[in-house]
Structures are given as C-alpha cells and as structure tokens.
Amino acid sequence: MMSNFYPVAKPILNGNEKKYVADCIDSTWISSAGSYIEKFEEKFAEFCGVKYAISVMNGTVALHLALLAIGVKPGDEVIVPTFTYVATANSVKYVGAKPVFVDCDPLTWNIDTEKIKQAITPKTKGIIVVHIYGQPCEMDEIRHIAEENKLFLIEDAAEAHGALYHGRKVGSLSDIATFSFFGNKIITTGEGGMVLTNNEILAAKMRQLKGQGMDPKRRYWFPIIGYNYRMTNVQAALGLAQLENIEWHLSQRERVYLTYRKYLSSREDIIFQGELNDTKSSYWMISVIIDKPGLNRDLLMKKMLEHGIETRPFFYPMHILPPYKRTSRNQTFPVADSIYGRGINLPSYGTLTEEDIQYIANTLCKILDEL
Numbered sequence: 307m308m309s310n311f312y313p314v315a316k317p318i319l320n321g322n323e324k325k326y327v328a329d330c331i332d333s334t335w336i337s338s339a340g341s342y343i344e345k346f347e348e349k350f351a352e353f354c355g356v357k358y359a360i361s362v363m364n365g366t367v368a369l370h371l372a373l374l375a376i377g378v379k380p381g382d383e384v385i386v387p388t389f390t391y392v393a394t395a396n397s398v399k400y401v402g403a404k405p406v407f408v409d410c411d412p413l414t415w416n417i418d419t420e421k422i423k424q425a426i427t428p429k430t431k432g433i434i435v436v437h438i439y440g441q442p443c444e445m446d447e448i449r450h451i452a453e454e455n456k457l458f459l460i461e462d463a464a465e466a467h468g469a470l471y472h473g474r475k476v477g478s479l480s481d482i483a484t485f486s487f488f489g490n491k492i493i494t495t496g497e498g499g500m501v502l503t504n505n506e507i508l509a510a511k512m513r514q515l516k517g518q519g520m521d522p523k524r525r526y527w528f529p530i531i532g533y534n535y536r537m538t539n540v541q542a543a544l545g546l547a548q549l550e551n552i553e554w555h556l557s558q559r560e561r562v563y564l565t566y567r568k569y570l571s572s573r574e575d576i577i578f579q580g581e582l583n584d585t586k587s588s589y590w591m592i593s594v595i596i597d598k599p600g601l602n603r604d605l606l607m608k609k610m611l612e613h614g615i616e617t618r619p620f621f622y623p624m625h626i627l628p629p630y631k632r633t634s635r636n637q638t639f640p641v642a643d644s645i646y647g648r649g650i651n652l653p654s655y656g657t658l659t660e661e662d663i664q665y666i667a668n669t670l671c672k673i674l675d676e677l
C-alpha cells in the first residue's frame with residue numbers, strides 16, 4: 307500500500323541552481339567574494355521592496371547582527387514571542403540582553419499584540435516579531451506600539467519570504483528584517499540568511515560587523531570587534547537561482563495549502579492556522595492543531611510515519627525550555643501552552659501532487675478516527 311515516503315520538507319532545485327553553482331566552480335569564485343553575492347542581495351532587496359540587503363551565513367546570525375547594529379546591550383529587555391523557533395530568543399542572549407516572552411494569539415499563533423503592551427518595562431529596548439509558519443503578524447498595530455514607546459522593531463521573517471501584509475511584503479515593515487535560507491525554508495541556499503533595512507546607517511554597521519569589523523575605507527584596519535558572518539558566492543548562486551523562481555515556489559505552496567484545506571476543512575477536529583484580513587501567508591508549513599480531547603499526538607505522528615508520512619511537532623514554547631524556564635516563571639502563557647502539544651506540521655513542499663495530498667489527508671483522518 308505504501309509506495310512513497312513524504313518528508314515534511316525538501317528543497318526544490320529546479321531552476322538555474324546547477325548552472326550557477328557550476329559557474330562558481332569553473333571560475334573558482336567559491337568563497338565570500340564574487341558576483342552572485344551582490345546580485346542576490348540586490349534582487350532580494352528589490353523583491354521585498356527594501357533599500358539594503360546584506361547576506362550572511364544563516365538566519366540566526368542575521369538576528370544577532372540586527373541586534374548588534376541597533377546597539378542592544380546587557381541589561382536591556384527585548385520582547386519576543388514564546389511560540390517561535392529557538393534562534394529568535396537565543397539571538398537576544400548573544401548580546402547579553404533578556405528576552406521577555408509574550409503569549410500567542412489563539413487564531414494566528416503569532417505574538418499577541420495586546421499582550422505586548424503589558425510586557426513593556428523601562429528596560430525594554432525593542433520587539434522582535436516572528437511571522438510564524440509564514441503568516442504575517444498584525445504589523446500596523448505592533449508598529450504603532452513600538453513607535454509610541456520608542457522601541458525598535460525587528461521582523462524575524464525566516465519563514466515568510468514573499469508573505470504579504472496589506473499588499474506589502476513582510477520584511478519591509480520594520481527597522482530591520484531577517485531571513486533564513488536553510489534547506490527547508492521558502493527558498494534555500496543550504497545554509498544562509500539575509501538582513502534587510504531601509505536605514506543607511508544600520509546597513510553600513512551590519513556590513514562592517516559581518517566582515518570582522520574592518521573599516522570599509524582602510525583594509526586590515528579594525529576599529530571595532532566584528533564577526534565573520536559572510537555568505538559564500540556558492541550559496542548566493544543557489545539563492546539567486548531560487549529567487550528567480552520564487553513566485554513559482556510561493557504559488558506551489560499555496561496550491562498545496564488549498565489542497566489540504568479541500569480534503570481536511572470539513573473536519574471539526576482539525577484546525578488550520580488562522581489568517582488576518584488582507585494578508586497572505588507564505589504557507590511555509592502546513593500546520594494544524596488536532597482538537598481531540600485526550601489525543602496522544604506523538605502516537606498519531608508515529609502512526610503517520612508507519613504510513614510513510616513524516617510530520618513534525620509544533621515548536622516547544624521558549625518559556626518551557628531549560629535556558630528560559632527560570633526567567634519566565636512569573637508569567638503565564640495559556641495560549642502557547644494549549645497549542646504546542648496538539649500541533650503538527652504536515653508535508654509542505656511544493657512538488658506534492660493532489661494525489662499525494664489526498665493520500666496524506668485521508669491517512670490522517672483514518673488514523674484520527676481509529677485513535
């Protein structure tokens with residue numbers, strides 16, 4: 307019966323990837339100089355509608371670079387959603403600051419805008435929002451809170467390339483936005499990341515910091531301590547080829563999402579991620595909550611795997627992880643607590659066919675009815 311194995315994610319390299327990478331090898335430009343880097347940065351900035359794009363090694367150091375450029379320091383507090391991937395919170399610790407976690411919205415699972423206000427203290431320097439699983443946050447309201455309280459605003463858009471908020475691309479709605487090009491993201495460079503900003507001073511700072519802090523006008527003169535966070539030309543070659551096809555990647559992900567909805571929406575025990583008006587998700591991960599009292603989610607996942615279908619559990623919220631548990635013990639996160647143990651990500655890549663999705667959906671329903 308089982309003919310295929312369906313992973314949760316896989317890269318699709320069906321454009322100029324091979325050609326551009328071969329060009330790097332043939333020309334020997336394989337390190338962190340070369341024409342693909344500039345091209346990729348320029349085209350990605352243009353795609354998002356932002357002035358400056360700076361490529362880096364991955365999405366985690368992109369966040370670190372953003373916080374360094376803004377000047378976040380030990381003793382500062384940064385507001386972060388508890389329901390996110392761990393890199394968001396860790397980046398705040400890298401600069402010695404304290405992540406202050408905020409619960410998520412029950413419908414979109416994104417940071418709860420109202421609860422951001424309650425988390426602000428005199429030590430708060432800024433807010434990092436995460437467009438979780440590709441669904442944009444309430445950016446107008448959040449930007450308003452940031453402006454009113456003189457806080458910086460960072461978008462961690464690692465999962466949301468091409469997602470739209472009121473017709474504008476995410477990544478263009480904050481002081482600095484960060485992206486990841488890890489193998490399972492909307493477009494990939496294997497490992498890779500990007501920081502975006504419209505602020506010339508921040509852009510220059512991030513460029514300097516990612517290249518060991520070298521003075522841009524004086525070679526081997528290092529007025530500050532920097533990092534080596536550079537992307538290679540080979541990564542950028544992959545990235546440029548992926549970016550050329552991004553509209554295709556996004557449309558396939560939307561098709562996959564709509565097909566899952568077609569087969570699963572009638573079920574009362576399967577809840578899809580909620581969407582805000584006038585937004586469009588990147589549909590990074592097909593994410594559902596199984597709303598069935600007493601359900602053993604991990605057993606469900608095991609049974610799906612026996613049918614050749616890999617699934618992923620939702621992220622553990624930050625406030626229960628060992629490095630963050632103690633500092634968040636005086637707060638409660640009822641929404642995050644209620645969703646993380648019931649959520650799964652289904653196979654989400656753009657080459658799934660209608661038959662594949664029908665099989666996955668039917669298998670999920672069958673197992674749920676048996677459990």
Ligand SMILES: *Cc1c(COP(=O)(O)O)cnc(C)c1O
Pocket residue numbers: 364365366367390391393394436462464465485486487488497498499
């Ligand atoms: C993937 C991801 C990151 C980190 O990106 P890497 O490239 O893996 O370092 C950061 N934040 C979120 C929300 C992510 O999903």
